[in-house]
Amino acid sequence: xxxxxxxxxxxxxxxKGFEQKSYVGLKAASYNVRVNSxxxxxxxxxxxxxxxxxxxxVNALEAPPVPSKPATPLIDQPLQLSRRARRNRKCPxxxxxxxxxxxxxxxxxxxxxxxxxxxxxxxxxMPGRYMLGWRHGLIEEVARALDVGVxxxxxxxxxxxxxxxxxxxxxxxxxxxxxRTVRLLKDRFPDLVIYTDVNFDEYSTTGHGGIVxxxxxxxxxxxxxxxxxxxxxxxxxxxDVVCTSEMLDGRVGAVRAALDAEGFQDVSIMSYSVKYTSSxxxxxxxxxxxxxxxxxxxxxxxxALLEAREDEAEGADILMVKPAxxxxxxxxxxxxxxxxxxxxxxVSGEYSMIKAAGLLKMIDEEKVMMESLLxxxxxxxxLILTYFALQAATKLCGENKRFSSN
Numbered sequence: 001x002x003x004x005x006x007x008x009x010x011x012x013x014x015x016k017g018f019e020q021k022s023y024v025g026l027k028a029a030s031y032n033v034r035v036n037s038x039x040x041x042x043x044x045x046x047x048x049x050x051x052x053x054x055x056x057x058v059n060a061l062e063a064p065p066v067p068s069k070p071a072t073p074l075i076d077q078p079l080q081l082s083r084r085a086r087r088n089r090k091c092p093x094x095x096x097x098x099x100x101x102x103x104x105x106x107x108x109x110x111x112x113x114x115x116x117x118x119x120x121x122x123x124x125x126m127p128g129r130y131m132l133g134w135r136h137g138l139i140e141e142v143a144r145a146l147d148v149g150v151x152x153x154x155x156x157x158x159x160x161x162x163x164x165x166x167x168x169x170x171x172x173x174x175x176x177x178x179x180r181t182v183r184l185l186k187d188r189f190p191d192l193v194i195y196t197d198v199n200f201d202e203y204s205t206t207g208h209g210g211i212v213x214x215x216x217x218x219x220x221x222x223x224x225x226x227x228x229x230x231x232x233x234x235x236x237x238x239x240d241v242v243c244t245s246e247m248l249d250g251r252v253g254a255v256r257a258a259l260d261a262e263g264f265q266d267v268s269i270m271s272y273s274v275k276y277t278s279s280x281x282x283x284x285x286x287x288x289x290x291x292x293x294x295x296x297x298x299x300x301x302x303x304a305l306l307e308a309r310e311d312e313a314e315g316a317d318i319l320m321v322k323p324a325x326x327x328x329x330x331x332x333x334x335x336x337x338x339x340x341x342x343x344x345x346x347v348s349g350e351y352s353m354i355k356a357a358g359l360l361k362m363i364d365e366e367k368v369m370m371e372s373l374l375x376x377x378x379x380x381x382x383l384i385l386t387y388f389a390l391q392a393a394t395k396l397c398g399e400n401k402r403f404s405s406n
Contacts, residue, residue, distance in 0.1 A: 110153045110386075116160065167226065243269075247295050
């Protein structure tokens with residue numbers, strides 16, 4: 001099923017100049033994305049107590065008053081400056097020409113949550129996001145993404161509790177939710193690039209990223225033995241890129257060896273080389289677990305570089321940083337030290353903060369969305385895993401059409 005909103009694909013190499021006059025956020029209805037209600041009564045009641053003269057509405061219909069020009073010059077002669085940087089910013093055409101960083105739908109990976117059922121279930125902590133039915137809702141959402149040039153998706157499963165176990169055998173079940181979904185997508189969309197998550201926590205009864213020993217310690221090597229089988233199962237189903245995301249020691253080399261031994265030399269590995277113990281993605285999982293023994297302390301940068309260096313040596317094809325905006329410095333450090341592509345994961349908390357502030361009219365949601373993605377690119381990310389992929393690509397596609405028609 002293809003989207004009724006877009007009749008033909010919109011392929012965009014890059015788009016410049018978000019600040020131009022057409023840089024006005026599209027409304028949700030224009031790209032057919034469902035939006036959940038967001039409870040804001042308490043915040044709204046507090047806002048009413050603030051002096052309205054101190055607040056300028058984000059989406060005001062009229063521009064702020066322009067100060068009148070002084071009747072007489074304030075200085076006798078201008079400063080004698082050899083260079084005035086503002087000369088290169090004086091009009092939209094020049095600003096677009098000199099823009100150093102560009103972004104296109106090709107830079108996006110669209111994360112999609114799937115479950116065994118038929119109904120799309122709203123994710124309450126992420127306005128506009130759904131747990132998609134794997135046979136219908138998912139197909140429709142992928143079609144929408146392809147219509148606006150988003151050709152890469154990453155799948156996250158909601159595994160039924162009955163299938164979870166302490167040693168996570170469901171992770172490498174060839175008839176499990178992820179392998180079945182990969183085969184379905186490859187049959188419907190052969191050119192779609194599919195990323196899959198080589199992880200343990202979604203398949204474990206503990207919610208941890210590894211097998212938990214009797215003493216409560218995560219068993220590193222035993223878990224990796226299971227992750228190798230999971231990666232091979234996903235590759236067998238047709239995954240293009242497997243993502244080692246558990247931050248366990250030696251996982252990249254072990255997965256690479258397992259893939260090669262089974263004849264999957266062309267399947268790439270995107271390693272979550274820098275995965276911080278961030279509070280920005282704890283809320284979505286709703287699992288209050290201490291993962292500090294295998295995820296990185298957000299205070300550390302040298303440790304992050306060391307992890308990335310090890311993953312590169314073990315055979316990673318792409319290095320991923322998570323979360324994105326709080327880690328712009330790390331993205332830049334990695335960019336300066338490796339020739340591998342860099343990915344950045346704009347996590348659920350980053351998405352929800354922008355959405356919430358937008359719904360409360362505290363910010364212009366789409367301008368902040370585009371600025372955040374542009375800044376991640378500026379820091380050095382080649383790929384951005386973002387829940388805004390469809391919304392941002394729709395905007396970029398519209399910008400390109402308007403530009404081409406002039």
